[in-house]
Amino acid sequence: MSTATIDLAHDHDHEHHGPPKGLKRWLFSTNHKDIGSMYLIFALTMLFAGGVSAMAIRLELFLPGLQLLDPDLYNNLVTNHALIMIFGAVMPAAAGLANWMIPLMIGAPDMALPRLNNLSFWILPAAATMLILSFIVPFFPGGGTQINTGWTIYPPLSVQVGMSMDFLIFALHMLGISSVLASINIIVTIFNMRAPDMKLTQMPIFVWTWLVTAFLLILVIPVLAGGVTMLLFDRHFGTSFFNAAGGGDPVLFQHLFWFFGHPEVYILILPSLGVLASVVPTFSRKPLFGYSSLVGAMIAIMIIGMVVWAHHQYTIGMSLGAVSYFMIGTIIISIPVGLMIFNYMATMWRGAMTFETPMLFAVGILLMFSFGGLTGIMLAVVPADMQYHDSMFVVAHFHYVLMPGAIFGLFAGVFYWLPKWTGHMYDEKLAKIFFWVNVISFNVTFFPQHFIGLAGMPRRIVDYHVMFTEFNVLSSIGAMVFGLSHLLFLYIIIKTVRGGKQAENKVWEGAKGLEWELSSPPPFHSWTTPPKLAAS
Amino acid sequence: MSADNAPERRHKNLRLAWILAGVALLMLLSSIPFWRGLLEMAINGVQ
Numbered sequence: 074m075s076t077a078t079i080d081l082a083h084d085h086d087h088e089h090h091g092p093p094k095g096l097k098r099w100l101f102s103t104n105h106k107d108i109g110s111m112y113l114i115f116a117l118t119m120l121f122a123g124g125v126s127a128m129a130i131r132l133e134l135f136l137p138g139l140q141l142l143d144p145d146l147y148n149n150l151v152t153n154h155a156l157i158m159i160f161g162a163v164m165p166a167a168a169g170l171a172n173w174m175i176p177l178m179i180g181a182p183d184m185a186l187p188r189l190n191n192l193s194f195w196i197l198p199a200a201a202t203m204l205i206l207s208f209i210v211p212f213f214p215g216g217g218t219q220i221n222t223g224w225t226i227y228p229p230l231s232v233q234v235g236m237s238m239d240f241l242i243f244a245l246h247m248l249g250i251s252s253v254l255a256s257i258n259i260i261v262t263i264f265n266m267r268a269p270d271m272k273l274t275q276m277p278i279f280v281w282t283w284l285v286t287a288f289l290l291i292l293v294i295p296v297l298a299g300g301v302t303m304l305l306f307d308r309h310f311g312t313s314f315f316n317a318a319g320g321g322d323p324v325l326f327q328h329l330f331w332f333f334g335h336p337e338v339y340i341l342i343l344p345s346l347g348v349l350a351s352v353v354p355t356f357s358r359k360p361l362f363g364y365s366s367l368v369g370a371m372i373a374i375m376i377i378g379m380v381v382w383a384h385h386q387y388t389i390g391m392s393l394g395a396v397s398y399f400m401i402g403t404i405i406i407s408i409p410v411g412l413m414i415f416n417y418m419a420t421m422w423r424g425a426m427t428f429e430t431p432m433l434f435a436v437g438i439l440l441m442f443s444f445g446g447l448t449g450i451m452l453a454v455v456p457a458d459m460q461y462h463d464s465m466f467v468v469a470h471f472h473y474v475l476m477p478g479a480i481f482g483l484f485a486g487v488f489y490w491l492p493k494w495t496g497h498m499y500d501e502k503l504a505k506i507f508f509w510v511n512v513i514s515f516n517v518t519f520f521p522q523h524f525i526g527l528a529g530m531p532r533r534i535v536d537y538h539v540m541f542t543e544f545n546v547l548s549s550i551g552a553m554v555f556g557l558s559h560l561l562f563l564y565i566i567i568k569t570v571r572g573g574k575q576a577e578n579k580v581w582e583g584a585k586g587l588e589w590e591l592s593s594p595p596p597f598h599s600w601t602t603p604p605k606l607a608a609s
Numbered sequence: 610m611s612a613d614n615a616p617e618r619r620h621k622n623l624r625l626a627w628i629l630a631g632v633a634l635l636m637l638l639s640s641i642p643f644w645r646g647l648l649e650m651a652i653n654g655v656q
Contacts, residue, residue, distance in 0.1 A: 185622040257629045261622050291633045299640030329640060 092597050100195075103187030104597065105172045108194050110494075112169030113487075115197055117563070119161030120480075122205070124556045126154040131518070131552035137539050147535040148221035153208040155224035156241075159341065160248045161201055163475070166483045167344040168193075168255050171283045173494065175259065177588040177595060178277045180268030180604040185261040193255040200247035207240035223533055225330055228315035228323045232307050239308070242301045249294045256287035256294075263287075268587070268603045275606070277586055278367055282347025285371045289340050292379065293333040300329035324389050331382035339378045341475060342442075343371065345482020346413055349435050351586070352485050353417045356432035357424030358583040362416050370409035370416075377406045387458045396455050403453035407446060414443055429581070430504040434485035437512050438477040445473030448523070463533070466526025472519045484511075484562070491566070492580040496594040497573035503565050510558040517551030 092098050092107070102108055130150050133142045142150065172190065176183055184190045210216040217235015220226075231238055263284050267276070276284075303314040304326065313319025315326045354361050361367070381402040383391065391399075417439055426432070448470040452458050461467060492498050521544035526532075530541045537545065576593040591599050 186626060189626070253630075253633050257626050257633075260629055261625045264625060265618065265622050291629055292636055295633050295637035296640045299637050303641070332640075 101191065103183070103191055105176050105183045105187070105190065106494075106595065106597070106599075108184075108190050109169045109172030109174075111194055112165045112172055112197075115194075115201075116162050116166035116169060117566075119157050119165070119201065120559065121563075123154050123157035123162055124559060126150045126157065128552060128556040130154060131549040133535060134537070134545050135549040136546070137537050137542055139536060142535065144535045145219045145221055148223070148533065149208055149211070149219040151533055152220045152223050152226075153204075156204060157201075159224065159337070160245075161204065163341050163479045163483070164248075164252060165197060167283075167286070167341070167479075168252075170279075170344060170348070170483065170486050170490075171255075171259055174490065174588060175262060175280055175283060176266070177591060177599060178280055178586055179263065179266065179271060180587050180600050180606075181262060181266035182598065182600050182603075183266075184258050185266050186258045189254055189258050193251050193258065196247050196251040196254075200244050200251060203240050203244035203247065207237045207244060210237050210240060211235060225327075225334070226301070226304070227330070228304060228307065228326050229317075231304060232315065239305070242305050245301050246298060249298045252290050252294050256290040259283055259287040260291075268600075268606060270606050274365070274368075278350030278361065278364070279344070279347035281368050282343045282350070282371060285375045286340050286343045289336050289343075289375055289378070293336045293340075296329055297333035300326055300333070303329075324386070327386050327389065328383065331385045332379075335382040335385060336375075336378050338471075338474065339374055342478035342482070343374070345438070345479050345486070348482045348486035348489065349417055349438065351584075352431045352435045352489050353420045354585070355489075355581045355583040356429060356435070357421045357426050359420055359424040362419035362422075366412060367416050370412040373409035374406065374413075377402060377409070381406060384453055384458075387455050388462050400453055400455050404450060407450055407453075410446060414439055414446075429488075430499075430501060430508055431485045431489035433505065433508045434481045434488070437508070438481045438485070441473055441477035441481075441512075441516075445470060445475075445478065449474065461526065463531055464526035465522045465530045465532050468532045469519045469522035469526060472522075476515055476519075481512075484508075487566070489581075490588075491569055492576035493588060493591075493593050493595070495570050495573075496576050496592075497569050498576050498580075499565055499569040499573065503561065503568075507558060507561045507565060510554065510561070514551045514555035514558060518548050518555050519551075521545075521548045521551075 092104065093101070098107065099111060102111070129142065130147065133140050133147055172184065175181070207220060211219040217237060218233075220234055220237050220241060222231045222234065222238075226238070226241070263276070263280060267273075303312070306312040307314050307316060307321070313321040315321050315323045317323060350361060350367065381399055383395065383399045384403040387396055387399070417435070428436070448466070452461055452467065452470060488499060488504055525537075525541045525544045525548075528541065530537050578592055579589040580593060581589075587600075587604055588595075590604065
């Protein structure tokens with residue numbers, strides 16, 4: 074990879090004009106660092122919005138019976154928590170990292186299409202407004218019923234919901250356009266803007282993960298767009314794509330949704346696993362164990378991940394041949410995912426490891442994401458899934474996949490690169506406190522949900538049997554601590570942005586890569602002259 | 610400078626961007642005609 078020595082004789086520190094002043098700098102920005110920062114701030118805001126709805130859900134489930142929320146509002150919150158977290162928090166945060174780091178890592182002066190970059194970002198606040206409106210319009214006179222479908226918006230229920238569903242469909246269209254435009258930009262940047270002598274096989278793994286993710290987005294987001302467009306037509310223009318009474322089939326929507334929805338899981342986790350490829354070698358002080366096997370694994374995940382979608386729908390009554398295929402395919406995908414995990418473990422093996430906060434998150438990810446992967450194999454097995462389906466076990470499983478696999482990876486990336494972005498070291502002590510509180514409370518929240526799920530507690534139901542009380546109390550206490558712990562994360566970020574010990578250019582002793590050759594923070598315009606890579 | 614503005618590079622970037630946009634459009638459209646039979650059923654009723 075591109076961790077070769079750099080020819081520093083080249084001028085890459087042009088400051089012939091600085092950033093524009095005031096609001097213009099942000100509204101009309103074409104600078105990848107500014108746009109990256111805006112993505113990250115937006116994602117953090119949405120993380121708190123999605124977190125508030127999660128805490129409301131867990132407060133309701135603290136005890137059996139109806140406590141705070143009526144069933145419709147509960148279902149509304151379940152829906153908006155998922156959509157806000159996926160489309161508002163994780164995807165924009167990953168895009169923020171991509172914007173900040175890809176040009177720095179490949180020696181490009183900026184993204185290939187800077188104006189498109191601006192557009193991709195500024196669609197997001199408008200889409201988020203529509204998304205949030207879809208949850209609150211039912212509270213206004215004439216606003217119709219609340220969205221009670223969950224994030225999967227299955228018909229026929231989604232056809233019957235009031236106008237809030239139209240807001241949601243419009244929001245999904247806008248979010249999809251933003252994602253596709255950003256993906257196009259990322260792919261073009263990676264293919265066309267690399268430093269002249271950087272081959273594809275020399276790129277950092279983080280860049281590779283984003284290349285694969287961007288292709289996945291381009292391939293699957295339009296299918297979601299097609300599905301929700303058909304839903305819109307069923308709702309307003311008299312078609313019956315998903316209406317059995319009119320000759321349609323509601324299961325068709327499930328296929329379209331999960332053709333998008335399953336690769337979406339990899340879209341969420343791949344960039345974070347790419348962050349680990351920078352963090353683990355740095356703090357193990359060893360080169361990455363297997364570069365080409367990691368790249369191969371990612372490509373395998375992309376291909377296999379696109380053809381196993383129906384394991385989310387085992388209970389719809391598919392043929393034996395179909396369920397067998399989807400079961401085997403799903404189990405096979407654990408091989409390349411396992412390859413990535415073992416690659417990182419082998420990188421750590423006999424390394425001179427230190428455990429700064431990014432590394433703590435990396436180790437946490439390997440442990441907890443692997444655990445989520447194991448319960449995923451349980452769910453992949455058809456007869457077992459018939460029992461687990463739609464239970465709290467599924468909730469526990471996908472939170473063990475997505476919290477460590479996506480969000481902890483983003484935390485690792487933020488702590489790893491924050492000194493580079495801001496020029497200040499973060500407070501390591503506070504960051505470690507955040508890690509431990511966050512990880513312990515995460516496990517207190519979600520580990521018990523495996524057991525209440527196996528014992529029969531269904532998900533997406535506002536009330537539950539009294540026999541599940543103890544574990545739900547535990548889970549809710551964990552969730553409150555977990556949610557509030559993110560205020561500490563916010564404090565650490567603000568504190569670091571405002572000041573702190575000056576960061577060196579190469580912040581971490583074991584770090585390698587082009588980004589560490591630039592100053593901390595990097596100049597507003599970096600790599601105006603492409604860097605020259607010495608022979609690796 | 611916010612990007613490499615060399616015309617040749619710019620042309621190359623835009624060409625690839627349009628190709629990728631075409632792929633996205635193809636995925637969008639392929640998800641709809643694939644189910645055209647269902648649309649026909651929806652409009653004409655089950656024959």
